[in-house]
Amino acid sequence: MRTTVVLVEEPGADFTFAEVELDEPRADEVLVRIVATGLCHTDLTVPTMLPAEMMPTVVGHEGTGVVEQVGADVNGIEVGDHVVLSFRSCRACGPCQAGDVGYCEQSLLLNYMGMRADGSTTMKRRRDDGESQTVFGSFFGQSSLARHALAYADNCVVVDKGLDLTRLAPFACGFQTGAGTVLNVLDPAADEPIVVFGAGAVGLAAVAAARGAGVETVVVVDPVPARRAVAEEYGAAVLDPAADPGESGGSVEERVKALTGGGAAYAIDTTAIPAVVLQAQHSLRARGLLVALGLGAPEYTIDAIDLLQSGKIVRSSIEGEADPLRTIPELVALREAGRFDVDHLVTTYPFERIADAVADAAAGVVVKPVLVWGE
Structure with a gap:
């Protein structure tokens, strides 16, 4: 045809x-x-x-x-x-x-x-x-x-x-990856803070899923004001990574730790920018988990000393560990219930x-x- x-x-x-x-x-x-x-x-x-x-x-x-x-x-x-x-x-x-x-x-x-x-x-x-x-x-x-x-x-x-x-x-794909990472990979408790780097479709889907699952503290880091505004609508705390550290309360990592009581339990990177991935690692508390989702840079720099001394985990995920035949109907049901907005x-x-x-x-x-x- x-x-x-x-x-x-x-x-x-x-x-x-x-x-x-x-x-x-x-x-x-x-x-x-x-x-x-x-x-x-x-x-x-x-x-x-x-x-x-x-x-x-x-x-x-x-x-x-x-x-x-x-x-x-x-x-x-x-x-x-x-x-x-x-x-x-x-x-x-x-x-x-x-x-x-x-x-x-x-x-x-x-x-x-x-x-x-x-x-x-x-x-x-x-x-x-x-x-x-x-x-x-x-x-x-x-x-x-x-x-x-x-x-x-x-x-x-x-x-x-x-x-x-x-x-x-x-x-x-996009919403499935972001939400699947939260629900399938992290499975966070309400009192386990999450920081999301990059407020595009994948990152904001992760925010929506986390808030729908009852996570109390979600922090979003993004340089675009309009996208930070969308994240705020979900009740997330937002940070501008380009803000002057002296005027904003410190580096990105320091501000995340201040908002999460010493560091996030989980971090999600959607940017594929090596420097941002490193920020995400440094934003974690001891034994925290970073999931890198972005596609782009062929190599990331990981702080080995921080990793070895803190028990942190850095990993990736394909499509948020989703099986479309199962995950998409689940997300549609959450959408209909008002828990995936x-x-x-x-x-x-x-x-x-x-x-x-x-x-x-x-x-x-x-x-x-x-x-x-x-x-």
Whole structure:
């Protein structure tokens, strides 16, 4: 079938629109008409890392939509279902069998290589010279920066048809990662303070989850006033890392410790800035835990003396240890119960304004841009 996609033609290039021929769904695939797609930092960074041989490509991994066709081997999903599309996992390897689907042994192939597991691709387009050209996709098993996407039972989460799909798109990755880190990795008690570095979609989802879970003290560190203001709406204490230490009460670490009674029990970094990760480590109390979530810097500097003398832990997490088939319904239920208040973090854009969405997100004007197809 012919459909419209948002292409990246070469590494580092801007998004452009194109018509492609999308395969009919195979026996294990689900064809989804995309309603909305969240724009994630990963959609911007991964295309800059791919080799030219994997271009042009279609990314997008926070899709929501309506099922139009279902392969013969797919169970539990029907035509007309409303779905949230998340990351893929094989469901058969050791980590998957243990419930750790984010650490699937086939994760690289299923989510990042631009093709199906058997090496076939799902899209082609006709070039100006009349020749057929392969278009790489299958990004997170969806490539949902498109009007239609092929997905799978393992990354296709059925949701109530009465829910607004434009608000649920970020549950596929950004909100799932932030909230999952709090609920699945930290599981904090009410009196265990949390500090979050970076008040983007992931960081604010973590704040929303922590406050919804009853955590009494949450501190947010971010240089953008508008994002600090959003964090304050959740009841978080906020710090401007650019503030003069002499006028603001000390370094970032000192101010966090003052607000948390000697140091946070948990820290979350979403910035991927090495100096900020080090601040996060130094903001912890003894035996505190830092979870680094940001994607960007290839190396971090860790204070080994502080680590060895304090029993602190520094670790990462993939998608907040979430299994989308379980975690997304849980987060949707928390949202409906008023314990995961994230709707106001979303700003919608028509797909044709994708360049504006990218610019606004980079400038901190919006927290979470979501692209929506018109009729």
